[in-house]
Amino acid sequence: MPAATTGVKARKFRGEVLITEDRCKECGFCIEFCPPKVLEFSKEFNRHGYHPPILVNEAGCTGCDLCGLYCPDFAIYGIRVPVESPAATASAAGVSPLGNDTSGVESVRQGGGI
Amino acid sequence: MGVMVPFNPVEPFLRSERMPHIWCSGCGIGTTVNCFARALAESKLPLDKVAIVSGIGCTGRVAGYLNLDSFHTTHGRAIPFATGLKLANPELTVVVYSGDGDLIAIGGNHFIHAARRNVDIKVICINNFIYGMTGGQVAPTTPVGATATTAPYGCFERPFNLPYLAESSGAVYVARWTAYHVRYIAHSMADALRKKGFSFIEILAPCPTLYQRRNKLGDGLETMRYYKQHSVIRHGANTRDVNLHFQGEITLGKFVDIERPTLQQTMEQRFRQVLRDRYAG
Numbered sequence: 001m002p003a004a005t006t007g008v009k010a011r012k013f014r015g016e017v018l019i020t021e022d023r024c025k026e027c028g029f030c031i032e033f034c035p036p037k038v039l040e041f042s043k044e045f046n047r048h049g050y051h052p053p054i055l056v057n058e059a060g061c062t063g064c065d066l067c068g069l070y071c072p073d074f075a076i077y078g079i080r081v082p083v084e085s086p087a088a089t090a091s092a093a094g095v096s097p098l099g100n101d102t103s104g105v106e107s108v109r110q111g112g113g114i
Numbered sequence: 115m116g117v118m119v120p121f122n123p124v125e126p127f128l129r130s131e132r133m134p135h136i137w138c139s140g141c142g143i144g145t146t147v148n149c150f151a152r153a154l155a156e157s158k159l160p161l162d163k164v165a166i167v168s169g170i171g172c173t174g175r176v177a178g179y180l181n182l183d184s185f186h187t188t189h190g191r192a193i194p195f196a197t198g199l200k201l202a203n204p205e206l207t208v209v210v211y212s213g214d215g216d217l218i219a220i221g222g223n224h225f226i227h228a229a230r231r232n233v234d235i236k237v238i239c240i241n242n243f244i245y246g247m248t249g250g251q252v253a254p255t256t257p258v259g260a261t262a263t264t265a266p267y268g269c270f271e272r273p274f275n276l277p278y279l280a281e282s283s284g285a286v287y288v289a290r291w292t293a294y295h296v297r298y299i300a301h302s303m304a305d306a307l308r309k310k311g312f313s314f315i316e317i318l319a320p321c322p323t324l325y326q327r328r329n330k331l332g333d334g335l336e337t338m339r340y341y342k343q344h345s346v347i348r349h350g351a352n353t354r355d356v357n358l359h360f361q362g363e364i365t366l367g368k369f370v371d372i373e374r375p376t377l378q379q380t381m382e383q384r385f386r387q388v389l390r391d392r393y394a395g
């Protein structure tokens with residue numbers, strides 16, 4: 001939904017999920033309990049013969065980390081990444097833009113849901 | 115697709131080199147451990163001041179997967195071990211993480227007496243209604259009518275109502291959740307980590323391999339859906355009224371949160387009173 005047409009303020013963050021595929025045992029908790037339903041089972045197998053999840057709608061992920069909380073195998077988690085370019089947005093939020101900068105990941109992941 | 119990354123927020127709390135763990139696909143134990151890692155993060159307790167003690171069972175494996183000082187005791191003896199640990203080193207936060215069979219069957223006597231004495235330990239009980247590790251035998255938590263390896267015609271013994279048992283024995287903090295209620299579990303565990311005295315959290319969790327399969331209740335996910343649909347949260351509910359029935363409604367919440375002097379405090383008070391300056395504690 002473009003912000004301009006709805007009048008809703010553009011999101012300052014986008015969500016991203018990080019998956020350690022070989023830990024997944026295909027229980028489906030993350031897929032079922034993801035609020036915007038943006039995960040599906042991958043067609044690929046992991047090394048133990050399970051299908052790990054895959055993010056099928058990147059724009060829809062809010063980075064809420066519910067998938068991360070539900071996963072019994074510590075195989076997935078969600079993070080919020082400040083949206084690129086407007087540097088003001090990132091600094092106002094108190095986190096540095098991510099990119100490949102792992103220190104940025106460190107500070108973002110502190111926000112992971114409890 | 116996501117990428118392989120080493121820094122899942124729960125990673126510092128795990129012994130990552132032991133992953134993947136032994137628990138079956140869809141087993142609820144791992145989800146509760148995930149919540150426990152979040153609670154530890156929130157508590158900001160230094161990890162070298164937290165110790166975890168488990169007994170024997172699938173849940174008993176938890177102590178071996180957490181990056182804390184841990185001890186895997188003999189069956190049923192997690193609470194007495196934890197009691198000694200806490201008394202000998204009072205600055206430790208001592209957590210007992212074990213199964214319904216370990217804590218309430220073979221360890222049942224330790225459970226009631228630790229609650230009675232208000233030992234300052236936090237007891238997390240993963241209740242899957244059976245002895246998981248040994249093949250799904252009937253436990254003192256198996257609901258009437260549920261089938262287990264040793265109850266092929268269905269269980270006909272009345273099970274313990276664990277929150278009521280804990281409260282009436284003397285626990286100062288009592289809560290029940292299901293593995294579906296992840297945010298509540300994490301908050302409740304963080305509450306218990308702060309609380310002084312015998313704190314008890316029961317968490318219902320799927321054992322798809324034995325309990326669910328034998329009772330034709332589907333897999334882990336199906337059970338999580340069941341928990342979602344059939345749970346009601348009633349904080350402060352009278353623990354007498356929170357009995358569980360086979361596939362019945364599940365009452366959840368924080369039922370008890372009171373203050374009472376701990377074993378350490380009553381012991382010190384008594385010794386000071388009687389021994390005066392002869393007491394070194």
Ligand SMILES: Cc1ncc(C[n+]2csc(CCOP(=O)(O)OP(=O)(O)O)c2C)c(N)n1
Binds near residue numbers: 170247
């Ligand atoms: C003294 C002794 N008796 C019996 C056993 C066998 N045993 C191992 S685990 C277990 C029950 C575990 O049930 P529970 O605590 O509910 O754990 P779960 O596997 O369900 O998580 C039993 C009876 C044992 N290891 N030691």
Ligand code: SF4
Binds near residue numbers: 017061064065078
């Ligand atoms: S972070 Fe939230 S929105 Fe994104 S995949 Fe996980 S559960 Fe879904």
Ligand code: SF4
Binds near residue numbers: 023029071076
């Ligand atoms: S919750 Fe974890 S183990 Fe289950 S399907 Fe998702 S990533 Fe795999």
Ligand code: SF4
Binds near residue numbers: 141322
């Ligand atoms: S047997 Fe049951 S309790 Fe044990 S790991 Fe498997 S699902 Fe979990």
Ligand SMILES: [Mg+2]
Binds near residue numbers: 171214240242244246
């Ligand atoms: Mg059990």
